[in-house]
Amino acid sequence: MSMGVQDQRPDPNPAARRPARPGHDLWPTRAARKVPTLGDFHPHPSHAMTLRLSKPLILAASITLALAACQRAEEAAAPAVAEAPKLAIDLANVAQQPIAFRAEDLDPGVQACQDFNGYVNGKWLAANPVPADRTTWGAFPALGERSLQVQHEIAKAAAAGTWAAGSMEQKVGDFFAAGMDEAAIEAAGLAPIQPDLDRIAALSATSEIPAYLGQAYASGRGMLFGFFAMADYNDSTTNMAYAMQGGLSLPEKGYYLEDREDFKAAREAFLAHVAKLMQLAGADEATAKAQAQQVMDFETRLAKASLGRVELRDPATRYNPVTLAEADAATPNFSWTQFFTAIEVQAPEKFSLATPGFFKEFDAMLADVPLEQWQTWLRFKAIDGASPFLSKAFEQANFEFYRKTLAGQQEMQERWKRVLGALNGSMGEGFGQLYVAQAFPPESKAKMEQLVQNLMASLKVRLENLEWMSEETKAKAIEKWSTFTPKIGYPDVWRDWTGLSVDRGSYAGNVMAAAAFNTRYMLDKIGKPVDRNEWGMSPQTVNAYYRATANEIVFPAAILQPPFFDVNADDALNYGGIGAVIGHEMLHGFDDQGSKFDAAGNMANWWTDDDRAKFEAAAGKLADQFSGYEALPGLFVNGRLGLGENIADLGGTTVAYDAMKRAQGEGYTDPMIDGFSQDQRFYMNWATVWRIAFTEAQLKQQLQVGPHSPGMFRAIGAPSNQPAFAAAFGCKDGDKMVRSGDDRVVIW
Numbered sequence: 001m002s003m004g005v006q007d008q009r010p011d012p013n014p015a016a017r018r019p020a021r022p023g024h025d026l027w028p029t030r031a032a033r034k035v036p037t038l039g040d041f042h043p044h045p046s047h048a049m050t051l052r053l054s055k056p057l058i059l060a061a062s063i064t065l066a067l068a069a070c071q072r073a074e075e076a077a078a079p080a081v082a083e084a085p086k087l088a089i090d091l092a093n094v095a096q097q098p099i100a101f102r103a104e105d106l107d108p109g110v111q112a113c114q115d116f117n118g119y120v121n122g123k124w125l126a127a128n129p130v131p132a133d134r135t136t137w138g139a140f141p142a143l144g145e146r147s148l149q150v151q152h153e154i155a156k157a158a159a160a161g162t163w164a165a166g167s168m169e170q171k172v173g174d175f176f177a178a179g180m181d182e183a184a185i186e187a188a189g190l191a192p193i194q195p196d197l198d199r200i201a202a203l204s205a206t207s208e209i210p211a212y213l214g215q216a217y218a219s220g221r222g223m224l225f226g227f228f229a230m231a232d233y234n235d236s237t238t239n240m241a242y243a244m245q246g247g248l249s250l251p252e253k254g255y256y257l258e259d260r261e262d263f264k265a266a267r268e269a270f271l272a273h274v275a276k277l278m279q280l281a282g283a284d285e286a287t288a289k290a291q292a293q294q295v296m297d298f299e300t301r302l303a304k305a306s307l308g309r310v311e312l313r314d315p316a317t318r319y320n321p322v323t324l325a326e327a328d329a330a331t332p333n334f335s336w337t338q339f340f341t342a343i344e345v346q347a348p349e350k351f352s353l354a355t356p357g358f359f360k361e362f363d364a365m366l367a368d369v370p371l372e373q374w375q376t377w378l379r380f381k382a383i384d385g386a387s388p389f390l391s392k393a394f395e396q397a398n399f400e401f402y403r404k405t406l407a408g409q410q411e412m413q414e415r416w417k418r419v420l421g422a423l424n425g426s427m428g429e430g431f432g433q434l435y436v437a438q439a440f441p442p443e444s445k446a447k448m449e450q451l452v453q454n455l456m457a458s459l460k461v462r463l464e465n466l467e468w469m470s471e472e473t474k475a476k477a478i479e480k481w482s483t484f485t486p487k488i489g490y491p492d493v494w495r496d497w498t499g500l501s502v503d504r505g506s507y508a509g510n511v512m513a514a515a516a517f518n519t520r521y522m523l524d525k526i527g528k529p530v531d532r533n534e535w536g537m538s539p540q541t542v543n544a545y546y547r548a549t550a551n552e553i554v555f556p557a558a559i560l561q562p563p564f565f566d567v568n569a570d571d572a573l574n575y576g577g578i579g580a581v582i583g584h585e586m587l588h589g590f591d592d593q594g595s596k597f598d599a600a601g602n603m604a605n606w607w608t609d610d611d612r613a614k615f616e617a618a619a620g621k622l623a624d625q626f627s628g629y630e631a632l633p634g635l636f637v638n639g640r641l642g643l644g645e646n647i648a649d650l651g652g653t654t655v656a657y658d659a660m661k662r663a664q665g666e667g668y669t670d671p672m673i674d675g676f677s678q679d680q681r682f683y684m685n686w687a688t689v690w691r692i693a694f695t696e697a698q699l700k701q702q703l704q705v706g707p708h709s710p711g712m713f714r715a716i717g718a719p720s721n722q723p724a725f726a727a728a729f730g731c732k733d734g735d736k737m738v739r740s741g742d743d744r745v746v747i748w
């Protein structure tokens with residue numbers, strides 16, 4: 001669940017150039033909607049805050065840490081030595097967002113048993129419309145906004161100070177200053193990407209395209225298929241290269257192919273967008289129009305050959321290990337051997353070449369699409385991907401199409417927010433190092449560790465007592481439970497950013513340098529051991545995730561705020577908020593995808609056939625429940641697409657509720673805050689977390705792209721299956737919020 005994030009940063013390349021963010025997250029990031037969903041975490045190359053250090057770098061890092069420790073000791077002994085300047089901001093300058101649960105926001109005119117989302121959230125949402133510079137508003141986006149405000153204070157202080165060259169403060173300060181220098185960006189025009197455009201123009205035969213693509217991928221500008229390093233599904237201790245479908249500019253294949261009025265309009269708008277960019281880059285109107293059609297035809301072929309989102313949920317469809325010889329045979333016009341040489345990666349024995357239908361079509365297109373059309377498409381992708389960092393006309397065109405037309409955002413965000421978006425995309429974890437120093441109190445970590453332990457204990461009890469599962473499968477489930485690894489706040493080991501140069505000269509130059517740097521880091525992981533210290537999200541991200549290949553649950557610092565988490569709040573709010581989020585991430589380990597990975601993080605079937613059949617049947621019922629929710633007139637939630645999230649919500653809230661009860665212990669007296677019981681407040685905060693309004697276009701996009709069901713349905717879906725909810729609010733069979741008898745689903 002990362003809806004706030006999606007709104008806060010311009011996607012540096014809306015064209016799905018980059019592979020996805022961590023897999024099973026709580027809430028959708030923008031990137032998640034732009035790229036094929038990978039069930040497992042893998043880093044975002046230009047967001048790559050999690051890249052593995054090579055062994056010499058680890059050694060160097062530990063030496064540096066040792067030295068730093070010595071230095072601190074010396075400084076303590078000799079206080080006369082001048083201290084290095086320290087970045088400091090005043091958090092009092094950043095207002096809290098008015099999003100924490102408050103009893104006065106409840107709507108007494110709505111019955112909790114009929115419309116629980118309306119009861120908890122209706123009044124607040126009516127009073128807090130979606131801001132013009134966003135496409136959603138509610139708990140996640142509001143916390144995202146607060147995170148941005150904190151980041152802004154840090155970036156301004158970094159830009160105003162004087163720092164050691166190469167320090168994180170210098171890199172952040174210069175990146176931000178260059179991004180704010182609109183005069184320099186305007187003067188540069190198309191110059192930052194001219195060398196790339198020249199290379200595309202100089203191609204003289206389609207046989208040269210594979211070499212060009214290799215070069216483009218090596219510098220972080222890969223755009224046709226996803227290519228990334230990730231733990232091998234069959235050996236989770238080692239990183240493997242994965243290639244899979246990509247290349248689409250529109251959010252999902254349905255936008256190209258489905259016979260829907262809104263998608264037809266999106267296609268018309270896309271043609272106009274391509275033509276506009278081509279004209280801005282120098283083409284005359286007639287040529288630009290013809291080129292737009294070429295781009296559309298090109299991408300429509302890719303879309304037809306692509307798998308849909310539901311098909312991609314099965315880890316097996318994303319994993320297809322082949323030898324280089326087999327890969328080369330599968331795409332006779334594209335040599336993977338040469339590709340590995342071009343990206344300067346030692347050719348592996350095997351890599352995963354998934355979505356074979358897509359690569360077959362790609363290969364055919366190398367043979368039958370004329371060179372000139374290839375050049376048009378490559379040129380468009382180069383300009384489109386760089387537009388957010390170029391002069392005003394390009395940035396405006398990018399906003400008009402991707403944000404306004406496709407997502408319903410009325411106004412461009414202020415420049416500082418856009419620049420922070422780029423900064424997060426380029427060096428998010430490095431920036432996060434400055435963020436946690438200012439904005440993450442150590443007592444939060446201690447309290448969270450305690451909550452996680454309580455949730456773990458409750459989950460074990462549930463697993464042991466599941467009525468539908470055999471002892472044999474149960475033993476395996478508990479084995480998997482025992483290897484969960486929680487990560488809280490920020491990484492124990494920060495990534496080393498040595499080698500990335502940032503200066504005030506060129507904004508686009510900094511973004512491209514970071515993309516190349518991050519891609520190199522990512523590519524260097526191929527064939528090497530997995531580093532389980534790494535994180536797939538920056539600490540300033542309002543989200544959380546589960547990674548199946550490491551069986552880890554991860555909670556960045558920025559989500560540890562109200563309504564999710566408050567050190568000073570009572571148990572009901574913390575267990576209904578972050579407690580349920582912790583449960584959600586754990587239960588991803590047992591959802592339709594996570595349940596196909598074992599305790600070691602390998603893709604393996606640890607189920608008996610009979611237990612698996614029962615699991616599938618219950619999951620199918622839950623999918624059907626969500627498919628019954630109508631989000632817009634005639635448009636329903638896709639329960640199969642959101643299945644993993646909804647299994648995680650159902651189990652996550654159950655386990656969090658159990659944990660709250662355990663924490664209360666014997667002889668507990670309910671404090672009845674504001675006249676509400678703990679159980680009521682537990683569920684009311686769960687719904688507060690999912691408080692959300694969408695622009696219509698954004699809602700349509702989320703329904704199409706998934707995997708997260710819109711928050712208003714997550715607020716009610718799990719509670720409607722839980723007797724504890726009905727009891728808390730005195731609901732009866734027949735009420736809309738009550739599923740009883742055979743309609744009720746229990747999975748975990």
Ligand SMILES: [Zn+2]
Pocket residue numbers: 001024025026027584588644645648
């Ligand atoms: Zn999730």
